[in-house]
Amino acid sequence: MRDTNRLAEIETLLSVLAEGSFSAAARMRGMTPSAVSKMMARLEERLGVTLLKRSTRKIQVTEEGARFARQGQAILEALDAAEHEASCGRVAGTVRIATSAAYANHILAPILGGLLQTHPEIRIDLAIGDNVSDLYGQPIDLAVRAGPLDDSTLMTRHLGRSEIVEVMAPPRGDGGPPPLRIGFSYARRDATWRGRSSRLLVNDGATIAALVAVGAGAARVGRFTVARELAARQVVLCDPHAEPLFEDFHLLYVGRAKTLPRRVQAVLDYLTRHGRVD
Structure with a gap:
């Protein structure tokens, strides 16, 4: 028996090849970078070949590693097909969804219970992160993404339009200093998010919304991430008369609907x- x-x-x-680093792959799979590194080292030792060339700046795949990855991807796809055939029409198995923490916390969390009750033989595996997942190079079935889409070969379902609002904690009676600017630490593809420079940078939209809610500063966020706080007046619009801005959300998948598991x-x-986000 194999352990x-x-x-x-x-x-x-x-995941390492798609994300480009052990740390990014670890975040995607819910592991530590050390665990990913050790797993890859054990795999190379068992196979007797070098799959990945490591340096302080990047990871490069060897010819043997690329060949093994292609064959491994084919194995995963064959396993999916075998599960589909063996299910005899049953809706069963694991569905891996890549999404941001903001969407997971505010949209997915309230509806996942209903989904699992509707399909009691389905398991959901969430990969949380604002980075854009490569559906071709990772074991991801579906991905929820905001903003413009670069890859026209992916199939999509529209999940609505989220209003982008600039919010802050209610101003104090004495006026006080202007609120600290909070923004994303990476470049968003949609120009709608670009504005004044920020002193506090974060790589996760849900954390930005949480920082605004506790009075840490002002930021642009999706309205659905602060809807409760706006209703309770825990946060307010920086400019109630600002021109509305919107961002499209899509559900991405590879292949045509009729051939999906x-x-x-x-x-x-x-x-x-x-x-939906709207």
Whole structure:
């Protein structure tokens, strides 16, 4: 009997190649960078070849590593197909969804219970992060993404338009200093997010909304992330008369709907109906 989880090794290798680093792959898979590094080292030792060339700046895949990754991806796809065929029409299995913490906390969290009750043989595996996932190079079934889409080969379902608002904690009676600017630490593809320079930078939209809610400063956020705080007057609009700005949300997947595994198709349809941001 084999103790090694070879599928986990393949999935982790594909994540490293797609994300470009052990730390990014670790965030995607809910592991530590050390665990990812050790898993890759054990895999290389067992195979007797070098799959990845490591340096302080980047990771490069060797010819052997690229070949193993291609074959590993084919194995995962064949396993998905086998599960689909063996299910005999049952909606069962794991669906991996890549999404931001903001969408997961405010949109997915309230509806996941209903999804799992509707399909009791489905398991959901959430990969949380604002980075854009590579659906071709990672074991991801669906991805929720905001803003313009660069890859026209991916299939999409529209999840609505989120209003982008600039908010802050209610001003104090004595006026006080102007609020600290909070912004994203990475360049957003949508020019709507670009504004004045920020002194506090964060790589996660949910954390930005939380910082605004506790009075740490002012920031642009999706309205759905602060809807409760706005209703309770815990945060207010910086400029109530500002011109409305919007951002599209999409659910991305690879392939055509008629060839998707039933487990993925079921979740795709459910999120399209119940996971809108508007």
